[in-house]
Amino acid sequence: MSTTTQRRARSFIEAADDELTIFDRSRPGRRAFVAPALDVPERPLDELIPAPLRRPEPARLPEVSEPEIVRHYNRLSKRNFDLDTGFYPLGSCTMKHNPKLHERVAALPGHARLHPLQRVEAAQGALELMWRLQHALGEISGLPHVSLQPSAGSHGELAGVLLTRAYHEDRGEHRTKILTPDTAHGTNPATVTMAGYELVKIGTDAYGNVDIDDLRAKASDDVACLMLTNPSTLGLFEPQIEEIAQIVHSVGATLYYDGANLNAIMGICRPGDMGFDIVHFNLHKSFTQPHGGGGPGAGPIAVSERIEPFLPRPQVIRRSGGGEAGGAGAADSYALDYERPKSIGRLRGFQGNYGVFVRSYAYICSLGAPGLREVSEVAVLNANYLLARLREERVLEYLPAAYERLCMHEFVLSGAPMKRDLGIRTLDLAKRLLDHGVHPPTVYFPLIVDEALLIEPTETETRETLDRFATLMAEILREAAEDPEIARGAPYATPVRRLDEAGAARRPVVRQEL
C-alpha cells in the first residue's frame, strides 16, 4: 500500500480502543449508578431472603463510569449506517423518513409513564388514541374491526391464522392446509407451520402474477386460507385479485392480506374491497415507526364481520356518549372489553406496543386523508421514476427488471446477466454500494428471481437522491467492467470489511467469556 494509505486512518473518529466491548472496559470499583439513600431501617438480608435463594456472586456486569458508557455507545452508533444518514432503498422494508415529532409526543409523560394496568377511567386518553387508531386503520383497510395487539407483522400473521383456525372450528370444520405464493415473505410459511397447518405453495406466472390455474388446482375444501401480499413482494399489483378472492371464498377458505406493502395503495384501493378477510399492518413500515435496528414495531390486524367474534382479548371499545364516529364525542368513554366468548385470547402481555401507536396515530393526524393518498402516489411515482432512470443509465442491460411492467412502490431487478457478463454477483454490487454512502436494496429476495435486487425508494426521498443512485449504479457497473475485483473485494470504507459468516455459524460465539 502507498504511504498515503498508511498515513490515512480509516476515519477521524476511529481510535485505538475501537474493538473493546463494554465488558472489556470494566474495572473493579468503577460505577455510573449511585443508589438513592436507604431511607428505611435496614434489616439483615438473611431474614428477608434466605442465603440459599441468593446469588453467591454478583452477576458480572460491567463496572464503568457514565462518561465511558456514553462514549462507548456513542462510538458504536457511528459504526451503523442509518436512515438519517443516507438513502436506504431496502425493498419490502419501507424505509421512509421517521418524523422527529413522533419521538417528542411519544415521550410525553402522560403517554410514556402510563402504567398498563392503570384503571380505564384514568387512561381515557390512551384508550381514545387506540380507538381512533383502530378506526383509521379500519377505514384505510376497508375492514372495520381492528385489534392492535400483535407486536409485529409476523405476530399479526400468526394472529390471522389463529383467527382462521377459530373461524373454521367454530363452523365445525377442520382444515389442514394453507396456501402461499412462492414469492411470499419467509414469515408467511413460518407462520403456517407455527400455527399447525401444512404449507402448500402456489406458483407465479410469466407476468409475475399468482398462477391462477395452479391456485384453482390447489384450492380444495381442506384449505383454510390463502396468504397473499398485494402488491406482491415483486412490487406488482395482482390484476386478477377479484378472481383470486372468488376462487378462495368458493372453497370456504379465508383470504389473508400481508400488509407489508400497504404503502403502495393507501387511499387508492382497500384490501377489504378486494375481498380479503384479514389484514395485518406493519406500523413500522407504512406508518413510520422507526425500525430501531430490528424493532420495536407493531402488527395490528383488521378483519371482516365474520372474523370479528374471534378477535383477541381485550378489545378497545368506545361507549358512545353521543359524539359521532371520529368526532370529539363530548361524553364518549373508552373501555377494555374482555367479554368475548369466541375470542382466540391474548397474544401478548397488556394492550400492545402503545408507544408505537402514539407515533403512527400522530403520523395519520399529520397527513390526513389527502396526505395518506399522496404517500402512496409518490411512493409509486418514485419507484417507477427510479426504474426509468436506471433504464436511461443502461443499468438494466446488466440488471433487467424481473418483469417488464409498471411497478408499484418497489421493483425487482435480476443480477443474473451482470453475474454472467461482468463476473460480479448481486452481493458484490450491494457491498460496493456501501462504499458510497448508500444502503443496498434487499438482495436475494424474492427467491424466484435469480440474483434478485428488490428496490424500494419510498415517498420521502427526493428526486435528486434517486438520480444520484441511478448514476452510482451505472458507475459501479462501469467499474466492474474494468476490474471486477474491486466490487468482489468491497466494501473498503466501512468500519469492517466482509465478515466470515460461515465461520461464525460453524463455531458460534454468542457471548463474551468473562
Next chain:
Amino acid sequence: MSTTTQRRARSFIEAADDELTIFDRSRPGRRAFVAPALDVPERPLDELIPAPLRRPEPARLPEVSEPEIVRHYNRLSKRNFDLDTGFYPLGSCTMKHNPKLHERVAALPGHARLHPLQRVEAAQGALELMWRLQHALGEISGLPHVSLQPSAGSHGELAGVLLTRAYHEDRGEHRTKILTPDTAHGTNPATVTMAGYELVKIGTDAYGNVDIDDLRAKASDDVACLMLTNPSTLGLFEPQIEEIAQIVHSVGATLYYDGANLNAIMGICRPGDMGFDIVHFNLHKSFTQPHGGGGPGAGPIAVSERIEPFLPRPQVIRRSGGGEAGGAGAADSYALDYERPKSIGRLRGFQGNYGVFVRSYAYICSLGAPGLREVSEVAVLNANYLLARLREERVLEYLPAAYERLCMHEFVLSGAPMKRDLGIRTLDLAKRLLDHGVHPPTVYFPLIVDEALLIEPTETETRETLDRFATLMAEILREAAEDPEIARGAPYATPVRRLDEAGAARRPVVRQEL
C-alpha cells in the same frame, strides 16, 4: 495512489452530495413547515401593514422538506469531532463530561417554557434555583455576593472591570490602568480596552509565577485592578498569591480572579480567601454546561462586601420565611431586586442564561461538597499522571514541560525542540493527532511559551485514555523522526484536509450568493 486507495471512499458515510449547503438543496415549492389553520376572519394585508413597509420579495430561505433538513444536519454533525466521541484535552477549556441528566432537567417544561417576564410569584422555582446557585457559587469562591447575569467568561470580566470602575468612582477616584500578566488569556486585555482602561503587562518569572518585582514596580495608585488567573494559564498555582494580593490592595486596586481554571481548586482553596475581590466562573467549564461548538455558556461573578453595592440589576434575593440558609426554608420567597442605587445596571436582557443555571445547579446537587473537591483532586491527579506518562514515553525529550514543577489541572509543553530536531511544528503534531481520534490540546497559547501545547485532560477521563494518549504522542514523534512529511501533511482521515485560512481572510466569503 494504489488501487486500494482508489477503492476506498474516505468513509462509508460520505456521499456524492456532501458539499451541498442547505441552500443548494432548495427547490421552489418544497417545504417542511405547514402553517396552523387561519382561524380568524382574514383582512386585506394592505390594511394591516401598508405595502411600502413590506418586503417586495420573500427572504430567500431554503425550500426543503423535513427529511432533507434532518439528513443534511445529521450528516453535517458527522463532520464534527466531539467530546462524546473521544479525548478532548483542550487546555484552558475544561472539556469534562456533560452529564445527560442535565439535558433532561433543562428540558422540563416548567423550566424550558417559563417566560422571563413571568411575575415572580409564578416563577418561584426558577428564582429559588438561581438563589441556590448563587449561594453555592458564593461558598465555592469564598465571595458571598453573586450575580448570575454575565453570559460568558469574557462578559463576566467586563462586568468585573465595570464594577471596579464604579467602585473607584464611588470613592472619588479616577484610575486609568489595569494590570494583567503576559500569560493572560486574550479576553483579559480585550476587556481592559473595552472597559476604557489602559493595559499594563506584568512579566512572568523563571518559575512561571507572576514576576513580583515587576508587579511591585507597576503597582501605582493609578492602577484600578490586577486581573489574574490562578492556577495561571500555565497550569501553575501562584505560591505568592498572598503577597500579590497585599501589593495590589496596598495601592487601593482591586484583585480580579479569572475563574476559567477554577476546576483545579474547588473545595481546596478559595479566591475570596486568597484576597480576590471579584471572580467570574465559567459554568461551561468547571460546571459542565456543554460548549455547543461555541456557546452558550454563562459567566456569573462573585464579589466581596465592598464591591457588592455595585452589582448588576436585578439581583435575585431571598425573603426569608424562617428557613436557614441553604435549607428548604418552608415559607421563604424569592424576588428580583431592582432597588440598587449604586448598581452598574444591566449587562444583558432578562435574568441571564437560566438554562445553563439549571444544568450547573443539577451538577452541584449531584456531586455535593465531597464530589466537587474530588473533581479538583482528580483533575490535578490526571494532569500530573499524564505529564509523568509523557515523561516515561520520552515525549518530553522533544516537548519539554515549560516549567519543571508539579502542575495543577493542566500543563504546558514547548514544541521548540521538536521543531528544531524533528522539523515538525506544534501545529503539525496537532493535525496528526486528528488522524487518531483525539482532539489536539490548545496550541500556541500561552504566548510566552514557544510552540506551546497546553494540555488539560480533566477529571472525567479514564487512566486508560491518558495512557493511550501518551503512547500515541510517542508514536507520532517516532513517525516524525522517520518521515516528518507525514505530520506536515496531516490530517488525512478528516472530512477535509488543511484549509487555506490565509486565503479565506484575504478574500472573505462569509455568506453564500443565491
Next chain:
Amino acid sequence: MSRYTSVTEDDLREMLATIGVASVDELFADVPAAIRLERPLALAEGLSEQEVYEQLQALASRNVSAADEISFLGAGMYDSYVPALVDSIITRSEFLTPYTPYQPEVSQGGLQAMFEYQTAISELTGLPVSNASVYEGPSAVAAAGYLATLHNGRRRFVVSAGVHPHAIETLTTLARGWEMDVEVVELVEGATDLSGVELGEDVSALILAQPNFLGAVERLDPLVQAAHDAGALVICSADPISLGLLQAPGAQGVDIVVGEGQTLGNRLDFGGPSFGFFAVTEALVRRVPGRIAGQTHDLDGRLGYVLTLQTREQHIRREKATSNICTAQALNALAGIVYLSWLGRRGMVELAELLVQRTAYARARLDAITGVALSHNQPVVREFPIRIFGDVDATIAHCLANGINPGYRISDNELLVAITERRTRADIDRLADTIEEALN
C-alpha cells in the same frame, strides 16, 4: 405536497415524462376499476406539526400517569427510573432508524450492542445462550413453550399459577395452534406446590416464575428436580432486577429462562414496546427463536459481529423455521444493555437490596394495620399481595382521592403492591396511613 415528500410541480412533470406516462393515475393501471376507492378516505385533513403536538398532548393529559400520582402498580411492569443516558443513546438516529442488520459491515454498532446484551442476559440468567430479544415477557413464555414442543414433541404444559396470567393466556392462545394442553397448578401459601400433580411422559415443560406473580421467591431446586425426573424441560420466567440478588435460575438447572425486560431502562408506555429476554442451555441453541449476534472476523482479521445461526430463521428456512419472528425489539434491548451497564456489577446488587429493604418496610407497615393482612409470608423482593378486610372499594377510592394508587387488584379483596426505587419511605408511609384512615 406534504412536509415529508418533496415532489415539486416541475419534478412531477419531468418524472412522469421520464417514466413515459401522462399521469400518476396511469401508474395504477393494474388496479381493477371495481375495487378502486372512488372517494377520499373518511379521515380528517392533515394538520400542522404544532396542532398534532397539541392534540397528542391533550390526549396525554387525560391519562393519570406515574408522574401524576404515587403509584404502587407493578404486576409485570414497573415505574423504574430510566437514566438520562439511556434516552440520549437510544434516540441517536444511528440506533433509532436502521433496519435489522442485514448488512453487517454497516451495522457493527447495533450488532456489537446485541452481543453485549446477550452476554449480560447470559450472566443474569445463568445460561450460556441468549438471543437478541423477543416481543415481551408473556410471548417469551409462549415462545419457550414452542421450543419445548419442537425439542421433545410432548403434548402437555404444566404451568404454575405463579406465572403471570397474561403469559398463561398467551401460551394457551398459541398452544391451540400446536394442539397442546395447558394445565395450571395452583399456588399453596403463595408458592408452587407440585404435590397432587403427576408429571408424566407427556409433559413437555414445567413452567415457573421467579419471583412469581404474587412476588414470592420460589424454591426452584425441588421443582426442577421433579420436572427433569419426568424428562420434561423447565422454563422459568424471571424478573431481571430480582436476579441481581437471587440465584440464577440457570444455575439451578432451569433449561430456558425468559422474562419481561421493561424494568431494564424501558418506559412503561402503557404496556409496550418493551422486550422479552430469552436464554437457553447449549443443548437448545439451534432451536432458539429470533436474532442472535455472533462474533467473527473480517477479511483483514478485524474483530466483527454478524447475525448468526440464521438457519433457524424464517427468511432462510421458511416453513421449517423454529419461529416466525422477524422484527423483534432491538431498540428496547439496547436500552436494556445500556441500563445494565449503568447499574453495573455492584449497582445491580445495591438496587435489588434497596428494593428488598423498602419492600420489607412496606410489608411490615401494611401488615401492622388492623384490617390488612399479608396474603402470604414467602420471601419477596419488590412486590407482595395484601388482603383487605373491610370495604375494599372505599379503601381504594380513598387512596385515589389522596393521589395514591395503592396497587393492582388481583381479587375481590387483594391488592398486589409493588415498590420501585422511585417510591420513597415517605410514599410508603403515606400509603399505609391512607389505607389505615380508610379502614378506621
Next chain:
Amino acid sequence: MSRYTSVTEDDLREMLATIGVASVDELFADVPAAIRLERPLALAEGLSEQEVYEQLQALASRNVSAADEISFLGAGMYDSYVPALVDSIITRSEFLTPYTPYQPEVSQGGLQAMFEYQTAISELTGLPVSNASVYEGPSAVAAAGYLATLHNGRRRFVVSAGVHPHAIETLTTLARGWEMDVEVVELVEGATDLSGVELGEDVSALILAQPNFLGAVERLDPLVQAAHDAGALVICSADPISLGLLQAPGAQGVDIVVGEGQTLGNRLDFGGPSFGFFAVTEALVRRVPGRIAGQTHDLDGRLGYVLTLQTREQHIRREKATSNICTAQALNALAGIVYLSWLGRRGMVELAELLVQRTAYARARLDAITGVALSHNQPVVREFPIRIFGDVDATIAHCLANGINPGYRISDNELLVAITERRTRADIDRLADTIEEALN
C-alpha cells in the same frame, strides 16, 4: 468515586507512584497553608441521579410556564413553537459538546452550519455580513454601539424609546466604560419622532427598533435619512419573525441590524440562553465582534469552512481586539438556522401573515371592549399595547384566576399583548371575554 470520575483504588495507587508522590495532597504543595480551606464546603452531600431529577422537577413544578396558562407575554421573547427536528439536531453530541471550532478539519459540521446561518441572517436583515452570533438581543445593541464608536469615535448615542428597555439599559451600562452619553428620544403616537432632537456632529449612532417595543412598525426611511445627514450610523434592532414580512432594514439604509434570536427555534428558558444576531454593511466588516465563518478550500481543493477575519478577535489582537467576546451562542444560532430552514422561504411569510391576522383580530376584539383602548394605532405585526380604564390589578387578577396571562404590564394601566402561533382564536376570545367580564 463519583459517577463521572473513574479512579479506582488501584488506579490511585499506581498513578501516584508514576507521578512520584505519596498522596494527592502533595500535588497541591504550591497552595499556601494559610489560604487552604480546612473544612468541607458548606454544601449538601451528593445525590443519586434520580434524586436530582426529582429535585429539579419539583422546582420546575413551582413555576407557571407557558404550558400551564394561556400566556400573552412577549416583550422580547415569545412562546413560539419549536419544531421537534430542532431539538433532535441540536441535542446530537456532535453539535452539543464540541468547543469553538479551533480545529476546522474536525469541525466542518459546525462551521458550515455557521456559514448557512450567516447567509440566512444576511437575507433577513438585507445586509451582506453577519457574524456567527453574540450573546442575546440587548447586548447585541450594546455591541453595535461599541462598533459605532470604534468606527467614528463620536461621543453620543441617540436611542429611540422604542428600543427594548433592557437594550437601552445594557447600552448605558457599557457606555460608561466608553465614557459616552446615551440620549433617549420619546415616542409620539407609538412611533419614533426626531423633531426636537438635533442630530449633531457628536452623534455616533441613531439606534432604532423594528417593530419597536410597543409593537409598532416604524417608517425607517426618514429616520435613516436624518441620521446619515448628520454622518451618524444607524443601528436597528429587529424582530426576525417580523422581517419575514417587513422591508429588510438593510435595504432601507440601516448600517447595523441586530436582534434577539430566541423566537427562531429557541426555548424561552426564563430568558436564556438564546442568541443575538449581528449584521453589518461591507464597510464595517473588519470591526464586527465575535466569530465569523468563511468559505475556503483544503489542500486537495475540497470546499471547506474556517473561522475567518480573526484579526478582529481577542485571542489574536488582545487589547486591540474589536470586542472581548469569546464563547458566544453557537448552539442557539444552530437552532436558528435549522428553524429557518424548517420555516423556509414561503413558510416565513405564511407564519408572519398568520401572526398579523390573529394580532389584528385580537386588537379589534380588545379595542371593542368598553374600558379598553389601544395605546396607539400604528401598524403592528405580532404585539400591541392596550390601555385599561378601571381596576387594572383586578382585571389582571381575574385573568390569572382564569388561567390567562393577559400580557406584560408596561405601565400602571398598560399591557403589552403578544400573539404567537400557539395562541389560537379561541385563546384570544377567552382573553377578550375574561377582560370584559372583569371590567363589567
